[in-house]
Amino acid sequence: MKKQILIVGGGTAGTMTANNLANKLMPEINRGEVEITMISDSKIHVYRPGAMYVAFHKAAGHEFIRDQRSLLMLEVDFIVDKAVEINAKSNYVKGKSGTKYNYDYLVLATGCEVAADRIPGLQEGGDWFYSYEGAKKLAKKFAALKKGRVLVTVNFPKTPNIPHQCGIAPVETTMMLHDYLTEKGIRDDIEIIYTYPTKSQAVENGLFLQAPTSDVLPMIFDSINVKHKTSFTLAKVDPKTKTAYSEEGEKMEFDILMSTPPFIAAEVIRKSGLSKALDDEGWLPTDKKTLKVKGLDNVYTLGDTVDLSVSKAGGTIHNQVDVLVDNIAAEMRFGYPTESYDGKVIAIAQMGLQCGMPLWYDYEEDVKPTPCSKLGSFVRLGFNKSLYWAAARGML
Numbered sequence: 001m002k003k004q005i006l007i008v009g010g011g012t013a014g015t016m017t018a019n020n021l022a023n024k025l026m027p028e029i030n031r032g033e034v035e036i037t038m039i040s041d042s043k044i045h046v047y048r049p050g051a052m053y054v055a056f057h058k059a060a061g062h063e064f065i066r067d068q069r070s071l072l073m074l075e076v077d078f079i080v081d082k083a084v085e086i087n088a089k090s091n092y093v094k095g096k097s098g099t100k101y102n103y104d105y106l107v108l109a110t111g112c113e114v115a116a117d118r119i120p121g122l123q124e125g126g127d128w129f130y131s132y133e134g135a136k137k138l139a140k141k142f143a144a145l146k147k148g149r150v151l152v153t154v155n156f157p158k159t160p161n162i163p164h165q166c167g168i169a170p171v172e173t174t175m176m177l178h179d180y181l182t183e184k185g186i187r188d189d190i191e192i193i194y195t196y197p198t199k200s201q202a203v204e205n206g207l208f209l210q211a212p213t214s215d216v217l218p219m220i221f222d223s224i225n226v227k228h229k230t231s232f233t234l235a236k237v238d239p240k241t242k243t244a245y246s247e248e249g250e251k252m253e254f255d256i257l258m259s260t261p262p263f264i265a266a267e268v269i270r271k272s273g274l275s276k277a278l279d280d281e282g283w284l285p286t287d288k289k290t291l292k293v294k295g296l297d298n299v300y301t302l303g304d305t306v307d308l309s310v311s312k313a314g315g316t317i318h319n320q321v322d323v324l325v326d327n328i329a330a331e332m333r334f335g336y337p338t339e340s341y342d343g344k345v346i347a348i349a350q351m352g353l354q355c356g357m358p359l360w361y362d363y364e365e366d367v368k369p370t371p372c373s374k375l376g377s378f379v380r381l382g383f384n385k386s387l388y389w390a391a392a393r394g395m396l
């Protein structure tokens, strides 16, 4: 009988998975033995990192959006529907339309979402670049800013050892902000303060979630006159007085609060009963090697939904996809998964508007900071413009 593979979520993880699976299983698809279906709650595909460039007037936003169907191989059935129920006992996912999607193998790739309301006052008083609407709002505020203070804050999930979305983004955007204000000729009139919470992932009282980068950041920030402060865990914001209060008992005034807000998993995952994460955050318990949801033999997950310690980043997904796809194909062909994810993350960080820093790490080794370069930035901007779309199509 025909095997059904169901992918929920048409973002980076779902799209790469669908196309790579279609390529890998082409013989079975051609023989009518396998069907791949994707359901996503949106007919468009958003390249999320593009929002950073919108915040600093380097893009308008539309450049980073495509029609989802156009990114998928013809062998993938695509349906716009919002998953509202996951029934792992009876092997189906229910859509908002009322349709029941049965599966033999399920891939959950619904990403994560901003939950600014989890910090009192942040929704009203803070800004972020983690969505296009947020980035556009921030861009307007930056355009109007002539002098004052930009305060950078970073929030981590309450569940231990889980990162926020794209760990390096607060550093990238702080450096992009410095370059942007310098370009405008107003850098001397604006104070930038980068803060970091007492507890991040592997580091206490640092400036980044891994020690080697945390150790070099003071030197980098000092060289561009960015003030920095450890142990500032954002507790609440007073939007009227534009004051940020920390759990450690400090307060800081700001003109713009550029925050990394709290993140949670998608509603359907949080309500599925599958997660054991704290505070109803919803991260899926994931086998770090096979990428199966723990306790469910035919359900896989990857990307921003997982409870793994690795970065919630496209550079992570790119490495997870090969493992997940090989494992599903091997299960179908041989009856057991064959590949193991080693935690590899490869990306190029945008360290300022003109500088790109290649980075890679895995479960065993932390990121080693390397000098950023114009060539790195050239490759990163090329990735944003075109290489990403090739990767999403499974061509890279």
Ligand SMILES: Cc1cc2nc3c(=O)[nH]c(=O)nc-3n(C[C@H](O)[C@H](O)[C@H](O)COP(=O)(O)OP(=O)(O)OC[C@H]3O[C@@H](n4cnc5c(N)ncnc54)[C@H](O)[C@@H]3O)c2cc1C
Binding pocket: 008, 009, 010, 011, 012, 013, 014, 039, 040, 041, 042, 047, 048, 049, 050, 051, 052, 081, 082, 083, 084, 109, 110, 111, 112, 129, 130, 131, 165, 166, 169, 266, 267, 268, 302, 303, 304, 305, 312, 313, 314, 315, 316, 317, 347, 348, 349, 350
């Ligand atoms: C500002 C910013 C900068 C970043 N910078 C970098 C970077 O420099 N390098 C890097 O590697 N990564 C970066 N990232 C992270 C990267 O973009 C994410 O890790 C990646 O997009 C996550 O992919 P995903 O598929 O897990 O989630 P998403 O891409 O968010 O996709 C989730 C999909 O699921 C769909 N969905 C949600 N709920 C449902 C439902 N109930 N039913 C059906 N569909 C549903 C959504 O519509 C969406 O299509 C950045 C992210 C941001 C926001």
